[in-house]
Amino acid sequence: MDGLQHTAQCREIEKAVGGALELSKITGSRAYERYTGPQVRKIFETQQEAYKNTERISLVSSFMACLFIGAYACIDTTDGAGMNLMDIKQRDWSKVALEATAPGLEEKLGKLAPAHAVAGSIASYFVERYKFDKNCLVVQWSGDNPNSLAGLTLNTPWDLAISLGTSDTVFGITKDPQPSLEGHVFPNPIDIEGYMVMLVYKNGSLTREDVRNSFAEKSWDVFNKFLEQTPPLNGGKIGFYYKDHEILPPLPAGFHRYILQNFNGETLDGLNVQEVQEFDPPSEVRALIEGQFLSMCAHAERFGMPSPPKRIIATGGASANKSILSSIASIFGSDIYTVQRPDSASLGAALRAAHGWVCNKKGSFVPISEMYKDLDKTSLSCKLSMAAGDQKLVSRYALLMKKRMEIENNLVQKLGRC
Structure with a gap:
C-alpha cells in the first residue's frame, strides 16, 4: 500500500496516545505510514464493513506460518513490534495503542508469541502431498x-x-x-x-x-x-x-x-x-x-x-x-x-x-x-x-x-x- 496515504492516520494515533514520543516509548517507534496500525485505521475509517467482516489480521510472516500449520499462527513479538500496536516492554498488545487504532482490534490480531516458540506441527496437507515428516515442527516466522x-x-x-x-x-x-x-x-x-x-x-x-x-x-x-x-x-x-x-x-x-x-x-x-x-x-x-x-x-x-x-x-x-x-x-x-x-x-x-x-x-x-x-x-x-x-x-x-x-x-x- 502507498504509505503516504496514511499520514493522517499516523497523526491521529499519535495524538490519541499522548504524542509521537509517547507512542515510541510504548511501541518502539513513532507512527509510520508503512506500519500496520495506521493502515488498519485507514481501512476502519474508509471501509467499515470490510473491517467489521475481517476475522483475522496477519503479517506476511505470520500468514506464511499459517499456511504451513493449516491454522491461524501467532504474530511473533519481534515482527509484531513493527506495527505501532505492541508494548515492547510487556511484549504484549498495548491497550492504549489498540484503542487509538480501531475497535475490536485485539480479537482480530490474535495472540503474540516469542520468536523462538513453536507455531504448531506441519499441516497434514504437506505430509500427504510432499511427504513431510508428520512430527515436523513449524517455528514462529519473523x-x-x-x-x-x-x-x-x-x-x-x-x-x-x-x-x-x-x-x-x-x-x-x-x-x-x-x-x-x-x-x-x-x-x-x-x-x-x-x-x-x-x-x-x-x-x-x-x-x-x-x-x-x-x-x-x-x-x-x-x-x-x-x-x-x-x-x-x-x-x-x-x-x-x-x-x-x-x-x-x-x-x-x-x-x-x-x-x-x-x-x-x-x-x-x-x-x-x-x-x-x-x-x-x-x-x-x-x-x-x-x-x-x-x-x-x-x-x-x-x-x-x-x-x-x-x-x-x-x-x-x-x-x-x-x-x-x-x-x-x-x-x-x-x-x-x-x-x-x-x-x-x-x-x-x-x-x-x-x-x-x-x-x-x-x-x-x-x-x-x-x-x-x-x-x-x-x-x-x-x-x-x-x-x-x-x-x-x-x-x-x-x-x-x-x-x-x-x-x-x-x-x-x-x-x-x-
Whole structure:
C-alpha cells in the first residue's frame, strides 16, 4: 500500500496516545505510514464493513506460518513490534495503542508469541502431498530484519550491522533501549531479555543506481572508478540524495548539494556554505556515498548506538564494493567485516528454526550463543574486509558530519516532515 496515504492516520494515533514520543516509548517507534496500525485505521475509517467482516489480521510472516500449520499462527513479538500496536516492554498488545487504532482490534490480531516458540506441527496437507515428516515442527516466522540479525550472529552490544539493499538499514542490540522520534526498537528475536535497535533509510540501492545512471554512464565500473579517484571528504562537497521521500531524515524527494568553501578538515570556523545545482560526476558519486554513511553515523550515535562500534558487519549487494567499505571504515572509525553469504535473512531464518527446535526440545529458552560455537568452520563466519580508517581522517569526517547534520536540520525545518 502507498504509505503516504496514511499520514493522517499516523497523526491521529499519535495524538490519541499522548504524542509521537509517547507512542515510541510504548511501541518502539513513532507512527509510520508503512506500519500496520495506521493502515488498519485507514481501512476502519474508509471501509467499515470490510473491517467489521475481517476475522483475522496477519503479517506476511505470520500468514506464511499459517499456511504451513493449516491454522491461524501467532504474530511473533519481534515482527509484531513493527506495527505501532505492541508494548515492547510487556511484549504484549498495548491497550492504549489498540484503542487509538480501531475497535475490536485485539480479537482480530490474535495472540503474540516469542520468536523462538513453536507455531504448531506441519499441516497434514504437506505430509500427504510432499511427504513431510508428520512430527515436523513449524517455528514462529519473523521479518527479514530480525532474521538478518540472527544470520549475522550479531550478539554483542558493541557491534553494528549495516545492510545495503533497496533500503539501507543500521541495526544493533541492547539491553536498555531508549525509544525516540527516530529509529525503531524491537524485542531481540534471539534473546528474551534484549532488544534490537534499527535505523531505516528508504533511499538505498535504487538511489545509488539512479545516480549511477545519471552521472556514471550507467556503469558500476565507472561509478567505482569515480569513487576511487576522488579524495576523502570530497573537497567539502556535501549531497542529500532522495529519489523517493526519505524516512530518516523525514524529507521529501529531491537532491540538495552544498559546497563548504574553505573546509580543510581542521575547523568549521570561517566556512562559507554555498548551495549549488550540480557537482562534477566524480564528486556526485562520492557525495552520495559519503552522505549516506555520514548520516548513518550521526543518527546511530544520536539513537544511542555504540560510537564508535567495536566492529561493523556489512551485508547486502553493495557490501562487496571495497571503495564503499573504505568510506564506512573511515567515517565510523571501525573495522568492517563481511559475511561469506549475502543472504543473511534466509540464513538467519534457518538458524532461528534450529534454535526454536532446540528450545522446544529442552522445554525452555536456550541462549542461541550455544549454537554459535566453531563459527569459523561454518558459513556464519565473518571475515575482516577493511581495517578502521586512519584516526586523523576519522576526526576530519566527524567535523564534516557535524556540519552535515546542521544543514540537514535546516532542511527538515524548511521542508517539513513528509
